[in-house]
Amino acid sequence: MNFRITPAVKNLLLINFGVYVLAVFIYYQYQVNINDYLGLHSFFSKSFQVYQFVTYMFMHEFVRDGQLVFGHVFFNMLALFFLGPILESRWGSKRFIFFYLFTGLGAGLSYWAVNAxxxxxxxxxxxxxxxxxxxxxxxxxxxxxxxxxxxxxxxxxxxxxxxxxxxxxxxxxxxxxxxxxxxxxxxTWFSMVGASGCVYGVLMGAGLIFPNTEVMLLFIPIPVKIKYIAIGLGVMELYHQVKDAPNDQVAHFAHLAGMAFAYILIRYWNRRRDVFY
Known part of the structure; x- marks a missing residue:
């Protein structure tokens, strides 16, 4: 399969990186962390707003203990860069965007409800x-x-x-x-940010639609079928969710929920092939 960046993926990359740069600028220029306003807050928090179910998935951690961090947005967007075009080329931009937002909303709602x-x-x-x-x-x-x-x-x-x-x-x-x-x-201070729920949904989608397509691992240059990557990361997230280690600030349940909502939507589409294909 020849790789090429697709329109929706390109726009999502630009939006996420653009928001990251804007967040950094506002933080250092005005000492305001916009994640406090646009991240998804607990139901019991005074900072909770309904629009955060959408905005949280475009926000990423950018500062920790006063130090600038880039890994959160970088690895999410790297995964989207490689896996997103595979699905968008199959479905088209509108359906891919719907899928991306659906899994992100599902991940956010699930994690928020469990937290509440x-x-x-x-x-x-x-x-x-x-x-x-x-x-x-x-x-x-x-x-x-x-x-x-x-x-x-x-x-x-x-x-x-x-x-x-x-x-x-x-x-x-x-x-x-x-x-x-x-x-x-x-x-009640809980606040979730990041596109990880969407990205894990994209990973699940790619694993279901193109299970035997091989991609190169980032740090170990060997080809691996997408289905094995999806299974491996899914098992890893489940392990960390069950382990519930102290000081683990990663929303593992949201990652699993993103995969689950991707599975549900694709199963629904497969049953309605006369409408969606």
Missing amino acids: YEVYQLREAVSYYLEHPSPGEFAKLVTGFNRGLYRYWLESEQILEIFDEYPQNIEAIAWSKTKAMEIYEAS
Whole structure:
């Protein structure tokens, strides 16, 4: 298959890189992080807006600990650059754009809904704990809900050690209640950015439509069939989602959701060949 950049993919690349440059400029010129406004926020956050379901997929992490980062947008767009034209050449630009946005919306909605449920559960658990503080209940709170908030998880582990030793200590109880509230507040800060859900959807689409097409791996120059790349990355994302490692800030569930929505849409199109093909 001869490679050529296609119109929709080219425009998506320009938009994503353009937004990245604009975000960097605004941040360093005006000290404003536009991801705080256009990233997808938690339902329980005051910053949540409905339009973020669309805008989040064109935003990317560009600064971390005050340092400029480029890897997030670069690797997403690199994958789109190589895989997108394969599907757009088959479907045409309009259907490819619809597919891209559909998987991105599906990924965003799924991750947002799961996060809303988890934060709601956490809020209920914190409310119960404030009324019934004990080392056992605090341990449930820390181990059950706080794995992704690494700093709070470590601090809570330290509090738990003291609380276990002095369960009736008024200061320890007050300290644990304060930390419980901090954990809840921190959970509402959730904000997701990036085209990864769309890109994983494109990967799944390419794996379903052109399973035996071979592409060259980036760092290991050997040809691999797209279906094996899709399966491998899907299994890897599932592993990381189940592992739920502390300080893992990657939205693995959104990646899996992007693949799932791609599968659903392609299956639907295949059943309606008289309309879509």
